[in-house]
Amino acid sequence: MNKIKEGAVDIGLILESSPSDSTLKWQTIREEPLVLVASPDHPLSSLRKVELSHLNGFEWIMTEDSCNYRIMLEKVLRAKRVIYRIGLELGNPEAIKRCVMASSGISLLPQIVVEEEVRRGELAVLPFTHPDIRLDLQMVIHPKKWISHSLKEFIDMLK
Template sequence: MIRITFRQLEILQAVADCGSFSRASEKLHLTQPAVSMQIKQLENLLDMPLFEHAGKKIRLTEAGNVALRSAGIVTRELNDLEQSLANLKGLRGGVLTVSVASTASVFAARLMALFRRQFPDVEVSLNVVNRETLLRHLTENVSDLALMGTPPEGYQLSAQPFMDNPLVIIAAPDHPLARKRAIPLKRLLEEPLVVREPASGTRGALENFIRERQLPFKPTMEMNKNEAIKHAVEAGLGVGLVSLHTVQAELTSGQLSVLDVEGFPLKRQWFLVQRDGKRLSPAAQAFAELVLSKGPSIMAAAETKTG
């Protein structure tokens, strides 16, 4: 049996992440010779080189990539053990990592705040990312759970809807269409259209809606954040599509208005998503239960405050 230590696997992961022995030593608060020695010992145990030099940089060999994948599995299993033990202690500890689509950041922060009040000893991490990164977090097991719009097909994911997510067309308050009613879609498409990047769920929903009506989808400007869309629309650069949940404050203050367009709002839902077959830690299970039971009421309370 190969007697590899967890410390050696931890150092392997750090060197692979940092791309150098010196940066890994700083990250781990070790000397560079100590890091080099541990990697050398690991290579001797495996009887294969794990890194190779490419100019001034180092990169994993094929054996190194195999070892790194195994190190990740071992780390996740030990984390699962830690979480299971935390459950026996009544969630007095443990780690929770949640990734959320940027459009969900408003209510996700409120949910996380409520969770922290109930379980103050759990170490939490909330990653607000775009849809593409969120899916990578799920498939690579970086996150325990995710909050997002409809997950795409072709991924091994389990999803539970927990709240409606109406998508609306916004414009500046002085926009010519702001006081119109039942605006035809064709008329709307005469305006400059500000949308999210191609991988975005909201953009996909709008694109499908327009093309199902056999109309051309021709966005004028692309933004990678909802805040950028709101600022662009407020500045008069066009009209945009956003989740109604992301513009409550701007609607209340009069900075933006929702256009009355035929067929809108688009009916979508928010989903709680995890990898198929993933064993949720006690902390993740508690957060999932919180989302499913409290999500809609928390958002309703927030909208009442801003309304």
């Protein structure tokens, strides 16, 4: 976002639940679904619907603590007094997926990150949703940025 403010970058695409800097121009492109994933043989994968209470006591493979969707998840878990254990904390989604496939841990990741493993049956998406755990793909532009013809076409294509 600093590069957008400085004019070094024309446009930013950021996963956020809401605009985090009011000095920039934000536009929601689409919701980017977050999914709870586990190995296909995980006990939660057999449930028709996973409630917050079902998550009590399970081990999590988490993103780093500054990740916006981890912050959302932990806020919801703490608010509902769901006990959770962090088995591993990793900064790389690929490493998180591999660990979830090889362990009894669960993780929250953007759907787009796990689509291939889910399609191949290596990961299972658990039937879980919560209104406070969601992200949008946001387009961010400096409000005084000159928009070239090609940049305008790119922006239109994103919309």
